Amino acid sequence: MTGPTRLTDRKRSAILVAAAEQFRVHGYETASMDGIAALAGVSKRTVYNHFASKEALFGETVMTMFESSAGQLELGYQSERSLREQLLELMALKIRTLADPDFLALARVAIGEAIHAPERTLPVIARLGEREEGVTTWIRAAQADGRLKAGDPSFAATVLQGQIKTFAFWPQIAMGAAPLNAAEQARVIDAAVSMFLSYFAQD
Incomplete structure (x- = not known):
């Protein structure tokens, strides 16, 4: 029961890491869900399973980066x-x-x-x-x-x-x-x- 959950979490984390890189390098408009999926090593469908849109992914990426930096x-x-x-x-x-x-x-x-x-x-x-x-x-x-x-x-x-x-x-x-x-x-x-x-x- 825990294996699939851990795999899903790993994929979501990989997507967020890839998205952060793509948005930093290319900006919001130019960054593509295809490029994010390729960099994360997942399918484009998997990206959309986790995030309904590029807008939603962008928002979550910024929040994740902030919370990671904020620490304690x-x-x-x-x-x-x-x-x-x-x-x-x-x-x-x-x-x-x-x-x-x-x-x-x-x-x-x-x-x-x-x-x-x-x-x-x-x-x-x-x-x-x-x-x-x-x-x-x-x-x-x-x-x-x-x-x-x-x-x-x-x-x-x-x-x-x-x-x-x-x-x-x-x-x-x-x-x-x-x-x-x-x-x-x-x-x-x-x-x-x-x-x-x-x-x-x-x-």
Whole structure:
């Protein structure tokens, strides 16, 4: 009973790996289901058995790449630890996710498609936003503990992560900037966390 399931899972994984490669190299429009099937070593029918359309496959490919890069991004709030210590750790994981070269390459494709075909890509971007809920959850818990000011936790999370993305995501996506080195990452994280706490932390 378990053998067929494992084989199906392996085929699905192979399709996602092949799709990521095809979308990164060729872009959404040029990438073909035939090419993805050939690279994955499966039939085109098998691809469609797993994914109803190229649009569905593209969305799942972006999500899988993000989740693979994210790793242990969702750290739970710990009341016994300092806010600064926890936020530094959380943002270090965040910046590591955003720096993954494969994810960046696929994100460029997704953002390009959002400009040309928003009806196809905006649902994917919305799903990516949902995967950032871990930071919002952490902030909500800190607010409930009385250590951060009350307010919209989603807004606070956007302010915090936006500072990271300004240096460690958008320049790499839009202008082909080099990834930040370790010292630059530490500087950005320290500044973002310091500014966040200066405004949102309870006195």
